[in-house]
Amino acid sequence: MSKFKKKKSGDMPAVNTASLPDIVFMLLFFFMVATVMRQNTLKIENNLPFADQVEKLDKKDLVMYIYAGKPSANYTQYGKEARIQLNDDFASVKDVAAFIAAERASKREELIPFLTTALKVDSDANMGLIGDIKQELRKVNALKINYTTKKGSVLGRE
C-alpha cells in the first residue's frame, strides 16, 4: 500500500509576495485621493451633533467656516465656556463681521451672493453663543447658513 502514501516534504512553498507592492499602491492611491488636508488647526472641541435631514454643501470654495466649542485640553487657559474660532485662532462675537468681510473680499465678486456660512459647533455648546453669531451674521447680511452635522439619527444618542 505504500504506493498511495503521500510524499511528505517538510517545508511549505513560500507565498508569492510579488503583487504586494501593487496592493499597497492601490491603497495608497485611495488614501491620497480621499485625503483632505485640514485648513484650520482646531483649538476647540468639535464634536458635531447628529441629524438625518441633511443636505450636502455643494461648493467647497464657497463656504466660510465658523467653529465654536469648548477650548480643547491644550488650551484650558482660555476657560471652559464655549468660544468661537475663526481661521486659526479664538475670536469674539465682534470679530465675526470682520471675518465675513475678509472672506468676501477674497472671493470673486460674482460669487459673493452664493457664499454660505457653515457653523461647525460642538454639540455641548449652548444656544446663547449661536444666537449671538446668528445676530452678527444678520447684521452683515450673510443669511445663508448651514448647521454642519454628522449623519445619523437624532433620537437615542445622548
Place this chain on the structure above:
Amino acid sequence: MAKRAAPEVNAGSMADIAFLLLIFFLVTTTIETDSGINRKLPPMEESDEDVVIKQRNIFTVLLNGRDQLLVEDELMELKDLRAAAVEFLDNGGDGSCDYCQGKKDKSSSDNPDKAIISLKNERETTYKTYIAVQNELVAAYNELRDTRAQALYGKSFAEMQADYKDVNWPGNKENLKAKIDQIKVDYPQKLSEVQ
C-alpha cells in the same frame, strides 16, 4: 563604444516605500463632513407694522434651558414632535387645501400656506437639542412634501431633488424644476425663530 546592458534596478524595497507613504496618508486622512441642515436667516430690516397672524395658525415650539420641549403649551418628547408638526401642517382647517389629509380641525391651522412653526430657545439650551428639534421640524416638512410628490408625480421629493442636482440625469431639468417648485408652493417651509 561597446553596448553595455543596463544593470537591473532592485525593486525589492518599493513595497517598503509604498507602505511608508500609505501610513502617512492613513494617519493624516480626516474625512471631512460637509453636510448639514441649511437654513436662511431673516434679513435685518424689520417692518414696523405688525403682521396679524391668527393664533391657530401658529405652532409654538419652546425649548427651555434644561432641554425640555414645550409644544403648544404642553410638554412633549422629542420623538413625538415630528408627528405633531405633520398633523398641524397638514390640517387644512378652512378647506382651501384639497390635498391635505389632516383632520380639518377648526382650532388648528387653516392651510399649509398659512401654517407657521415658531421656534423659541433660551440661551442655555444645548446646541445638540436645538439641532435635534430643527431636524425633526425639517423632517416633518420633508415627509409632507414626499407624500405630495408621490401623489402627483410618483416619485419622492428627495429623489426629485437628487435628480435635479445630478448632471447625468437624462430628463428635462426645467420641467423637473417646475415640479419641485410646485411642491414647495404646496408645502412652503415657514419656520420662524423668535429672538
